Amino acid sequence: MLIVPEALIASLVTPEDAFRAVEACFAAVARGEAYNFPVVREALGEGRQYGFKSGLDRAGGQLGVKAGGYFPGNAAKGLINHQSSVFLFDPDTGRPVAMVGGNLLTALRTAAASAIAIDRLARKDAHVLGIVGAGHQAGFQLRAAARVRRFERVIAWNLHPEMLPKLGAVxxxxxxxxxxxxxxxxxxxxxxxxxxxSPAASLMAGHVAPGTHLSCMGTDTVGKQEVEPALVAGASVFTDEVAQSVTIGEAQHAVAAGLLDAGAITPLGQVLTGAHPGRRSGGQITLFDGTGVGLQDLAVAAVAVARARERGLGIEVGV
Known part of the structure; x- marks a missing residue:
């Protein structure tokens, strides 16, 4: 088994690598060649969350699990709040193949999924990017979005405005x-x-103009909420995983309120494969509910492992 420490990830996986890996993952799911297993997610108290996301990609030959979560007290300890590790297994034998640091990989795949949704669903003439949030992942989101559209300016809001200058520097x-x-x-x-x-909606329907595309990337747990249910219900909703969208994603609140039917939510992979047209008009509001799926973590981790083996990096251990 190869151990690929967190410190090596930045030299092994680029944002472009993550984009390609996540894009292939979306398509594999849409073709029925890959699927996610049910998420295990537990609250540990004091805002801490811990859980497991896993899946099998027959096309990519990947089987594995990401273990980790959100620990809001980490900033005071000099650590990022999201902490995780990815474990890959041989899908034929079940033997462990690799253990990979998952912190940067999570940020890269989250930003890649958002950017793919923007690329496929946003208007081609989109010029102004808005960002709600200014935490660790916000900079990754900004960089990824700027790769798929020629934005002319960026506007941003955060509950704690003193955090915004860091995003402004990006x-x-x-x-x-x-x-x-x-x-x-x-x-x-x-x-x-x-x-x-956020545990409560910040962005309201009145804050969003017709024709806007939204990539909602923060809600991945029961109770989290970034936008009001009326905004979700009034949009054409796409997602990475419908089962997660309606249970732990942004759509959970609109579905629970009876404002949105799960059958109206479209997997983004169907747009990539041509099974769904995506945006139908310039005035349509599109919303991507990015819940974060295990298959995408496995896909980017596999890139890290392949690169590490090519370059003779990492730590090989017997199992």
Whole structure:
């Protein structure tokens, strides 16, 4: 078994690698060649979450699980709040193949999924990017979104505005004007990415203009919520995994309120394979409910393992 420590991941997997791996994963699921197993997610108290996401990709030859969660007290300890590890197994024998640091991989695959949704669902003439949230993953989201659309400026809101200058620095690196705004001004955005750990909705239907695409990437647990149910119900909803969308994703609240039927939610992979047209009009609001699926973690981890073996990196141990 190969151990690929977190410290090696940045040198092994690029954002472009993550985009390609996640895109292939979406398509494999849509073709019925891969599937996710039910998520195990537990609250540990004090805002901490821990769980397991796993799946099998027959096309990619990947079987495995990501173990980890969200620990909001980590920032005070000099650690990022999301902590995880990915374990890969031989799908034919069940023998362990690799253990891979999952923190950067999680950020890269989350941003890649959001960017793929923007690429496939946002209007081609989208020029203003809005971001709700300014935590660790917000910068990854900004960089990934900027790869698929030629944005002219970025506007952002965060519950704690003192965190926004760090996101503004990322925008400056990309040569994009940046402005901190109040939520009602999100109506100026053509694309909005929400990436928070909020237990209550921040973005309301009145904050979103017709024709906007939303990538809602923060809700992955029962009780989390970034946007109000009326906004979800009024949009054309796409997701990475319908079962997760209605139970732990952003759609859970609209479905529970009877405002949205699970059958109206479309797997994004169907857009990639051509089975669904995606956006149908310029005035349509599209919403991608990114719940985070185990298959995507396995896909990017497999890239890290392949690169590590090619370069003679990592730690080989007997099992």
């Amino acid at each position: 925008a400056a690196e990309l040569g994009l004007p940046f402005e901190a705004v109040d939520l009602p001004r999100m109506r100026e955005a053509d694309v909005i990415v929400t990436i928070t750990s």
